[in-house]
Amino acid sequence: MARVVVDVMPKPEILDVQGQAVSRALGRIGVSGVSDVRQGKHFELEVSDGVDDETLHRLAGSLLANPVIEDWTVTRL
Amino acid sequence: MSPTRVGVITFPGTLDDVDAARAVRIAGAEAVPLWHGDHDLRGVDAVVVPGGFSYGDYLRAGAIASLAPIMREVVDAAGRGLPVLGICNGFQILCEAGLLPGALVANAGLTFLCRDVVLRVDNASTAWTRDYTGGDELLIPLKSQEGRFVAAPDTLSELEDTGRVVFRYRDGAPNGASNGIAGVTNAGGNVVGLMPHPEHATDALTGPSTDGLGLFRSVLAGVTA
Numbered sequence: 001m002a003r004v005v006v007d008v009m010p011k012p013e014i015l016d017v018q019g020q021a022v023s024r025a026l027g028r029i030g031v032s033g034v035s036d037v038r039q040g041k042h043f044e045l046e047v048s049d050g051v052d053d054e055t056l057h058r059l060a061g062s063l064l065a066n067p068v069i070e071d072w073t074v075t076r077l
Numbered sequence: 078m079s080p081t082r083v084g085v086i087t088f089p090g091t092l093d094d095v096d097a098a099r100a101v102r103i104a105g106a107e108a109v110p111l112w113h114g115d116h117d118l119r120g121v122d123a124v125v126v127p128g129g130f131s132y133g134d135y136l137r138a139g140a141i142a143s144l145a146p147i148m149r150e151v152v153d154a155a156g157r158g159l160p161v162l163g164i165c166n167g168f169q170i171l172c173e174a175g176l177l178p179g180a181l182v183a184n185a186g187l188t189f190l191c192r193d194v195v196l197r198v199d200n201a202s203t204a205w206t207r208d209y210t211g212g213d214e215l216l217i218p219l220k221s222q223e224g225r226f227v228a229a230p231d232t233l234s235e236l237e238d239t240g241r242v243v244f245r246y247r248d249g250a251p252n253g254a255s256n257g258i259a260g261v262t263n264a265g266g267n268v269v270g271l272m273p274h275p276e277h278a279t280d281a282l283t284g285p286s287t288d289g290l291g292l293f294r295s296v297l298a299g300v301t302a
Contacts, residue, residue, distance in 0.1 A: 017133070017135070018133070018135040018136065021132050021133075021135045021136070021141050022135065022136055022141070025136075025140075025141045025144050028144040028145070028146075029144060039135075039136070
């Protein structure tokens with residue numbers, strides 16, 4: 001078994017309204033100096049050793065992320 | 078005697094402010110619109126934080142709205158005893174703002190629930206339930222995706238031991254809420270939050286009952302415990 005992390009983030013060219021809303025809220029709690037916030041998703045998967053990278057990218061691209069608007073990275077821990 | 082003035086806050090994404098204001102008027106009070114970006118409660122006698130999807134439920138439902146300028150004023154005024162009612166998303170906002178304990182998380186079934194539920198009034202001494210009698214049963218619409226009330230075990234014990242559970246689902250919580258809790262109050266009894274929508278049960282033409290009117294009548298001037 002292996003622990004795999006898939007991080008999904010909105011593509012840079014996609015307006016991340018959620019991240020922007022979080023960014024503006026930071027000012028309300030008195031935090032300055034943060035110029036940009038982008039919000040994504042972090043998945044932790046327990047996978048058997050037989051699952052190869054191609055399969056991991058396929059599941060990421062077909063379920064965990066929407067390739068039209070999101071990029072993802074696969075990291076084996 | 079001039080009518081009781083009840084403020085109703087509008088955030089970006091709020092959708093039940095109009096119904097809440099209407100419920101306030103049906104109950105016999107004056108509804109005062111309040112804007113999320115203002116540091117001004119306009120001298121109201123009570124505040125309703127209505128339902129909806131403030132800030133699109135970004136980050137966590139109620140999280141960003143809880144930091145809005147108007148909420149600074151609400152938190153301060155609530156500390157001085159001002160009656161504050163949070164309905165659905167408003168309940169989530171009050172929890173995120175620290176005015177009420179616990180949190181609202183995704184329904185146990187992971188589906189959006191939209192149905193009429195029977196609530197039992199377990200505490201009829203809060204600022205928002207004085208018009209009821211303990212044990213009263215109310216038919217009120219529930220419509221939420223993240224309506225499951227949860228809290229740490231010691232917090233739950235404290236709420237139960239001190240009578241701070243205000244409303245409970247009579248027939249079991251359809252969303253899996255801990256102890257069947259639909260609404261709670263703060264230690265002072267002036268801040269109440271509940272997940273179902275009493276403002277949708279104030280007119281026989283559009284609601285399943287008029288059982289929700291009691292909440293809005295409870296804060297009328299001259300109403301005493």
